[in-house]
Amino acid sequence: MIVIAQGDRIRHFSIRPWVAALCGAAVFAGLAGYLIATGYLIMRDDLINAAVMRQARVQHAYEDRIAALRAQVDRITSHRLLDQQFMESKIAELATRQSALAARAGTLEPLLERARDKGLSGQVAPVDELPIPALRPGADQASLDPVPGVTAIADNPLFRGANAISLGAHAFAAPARPAGTTTVAAHGKTDRLAPAADPLAALDTVTSTLERVELEQLEQIDVLTRAAYLRRNALIEAAKASGLPVRSEPVPLEAVGGPFVPLDEAAIDEGFEAGLAELSEALDALEQTRGEVTAFPIAHPVPGRQITSGFGKRRDPILGRSAFHAGIDFRAPTGTTIRAPAAGKVVKAGRSGGYGIMVEIDHGNGLTTRFAHMSRLAVKAGQTVEPGQKIGASGNTGRSTGPHLHYEVRAGGKAVNPMRYLKAGTRIGNHL
Structure with a gap:
């Protein structure tokens, strides 16, 4: 109850509890609202400033991220361009080396032909087994997305020949993204790229193959050169052991040495040219020695025929008295082919007294051979013959008791034993 006294007048009011509680609540709510409003007005600037700063930090971080991403994209693009330029230069280098190898093979071909003619083809692989790469640069370059590389560096077998090694059809494509770089995915997350397939490894394989081919060419030249000298030395030694007066001397091959110097392109080019010159010199020397040796009548005029005298x-077969036989007789039925035992020039071809039908060949160096009792001729006087060339057929003409070949070798006009030269031919034959 509330009592109000004013002079003689007294008033009293009765307030119910719920009314008092309601009024108290209203007063408290008003007071709280006032305090909150006052606090908000006081702190509003601080809240706004904090929100602005937070927004600025987010914006700055985003802009920094964007700048980093742009720099990374530029760096990746630069790397891809550098990779593309490197691959293009690598392909151009491979094409140049392939052209050089093809040119070297063309230069080497005649010498290999000569080596085969000299019986040296069995020493190393013949020329049709020499690996010659067939590469071509890639197709025209296009846009940078994905970064173009070489669409095809080789579309045919790299080697040819029975023992060739083929790389097949390699298709090389430049990587769309360099291996080991990073890229940003959605929501600003950074992921490490998986390593991409590197075409440089395939290019390195082709490069190493070309280097191996270059070395094989040099080794082939070296082996052929050594084989030619070895063949020549063996031929000279066999000829001298057989008593043939050859003038050539063997070439020593065992003494080698020098400092180790790694090979480079210039050294390979110089080595190839020097090797070609040395191989040509070795083949010339072998050919000269063979010509010198084959000038002696060392080949059999009627191979496989038995000696009868x-x-x-x-004892003279007709008179029965002791006599000198100036040659050797071979059992040869009429018509048996007679061949020249060495190169030379026919000086006689026709009937000659007791020789019957006879051929005489001058082989130079004072050596001549005679073939008697022939049934027919295949050459004529003044004609040049080669070793093994047919000069006629055996028979029974002249002073003869039956079909056979009378074969003589004369040195300075004096008859010498033909067996000396036939045995030399047997010994030397493996080296010819």
Whole structure:
């Protein structure tokens, strides 16, 4: 109850509890609202400033991220362009080396032909087994997305020949993204790229193959050169052991040495040219020695035929008295082919007394051969013959008791034993 006294007048009011509680609540709510409003007005500027600063930090971080991403994109693009330029230069280098190898093979071909003619093809792989790469640069370059590389560096077998090694059809494509770089995915997350397939490894394979081919060419030249000298030395030694007066001397091959110097392109080019010159010199020397040796009558005039009468003293088959046999006789039925034992020039071809139909060949160096009792001729006087060339057929003409070949070798006009040269031919034959 509330009592109000004013002079003689007294008033009293009765307030119910719920009314008092309601009024108290209203007063408290008003007071709280006032305090909150006052606090908000006081702190509003601080809140606004904090929100602005937070927004600025987010914006700055985003802009920094964008700048970093742009720099990374530029760096990746630069790397891709550098990779593309490197691959293009690598392909151009491979094409140049391939052209050089093809040119070297063309230069080497005649010498290999000569080596085969000399019986040296068995020493190394013949020319049709020499690996010659067939590369071509890639197709025209296009846009940078994805970064273009080489669409095809080789579309045919790299080697040819029975023992060739083929790389097949390699298709090389430049990587769309360099391996090991990073890229940003959605929501600003950074992921490491998986390593991409590197075409440089394939290019390195082709490069190493070309280097191996270059070395094989040099080794082939070296092996052929050594084989030619070895063949020549063996031929000279066999000829001298057989008593043939050859003038050539063997070439020593065992003494080698020098400092180790790694090969480079210039060294390979110089080595190839020097090797070609040395191989040509070795083949020339072998050819000269072979010509010198084959000038002696060392080949068999009737291969496989049995000797029926030797050189020297014997009983004359017609008179029955002791006589000198100036040659050797071979059992040869009429018509058996007679071949020249060495190169030379026919000086006689026709009938000659007791020789019957006879051929005489001058081989130079004072050596001549005679073939008697022939049934027919295949050459004529003044004609040049080669070793093994047919000069006629055996028979029974002249002073003869039956079909056979009378074969003589004369040195300075004097008859010498043909067996000396036939045995030399047997010994030397493996080296010819």
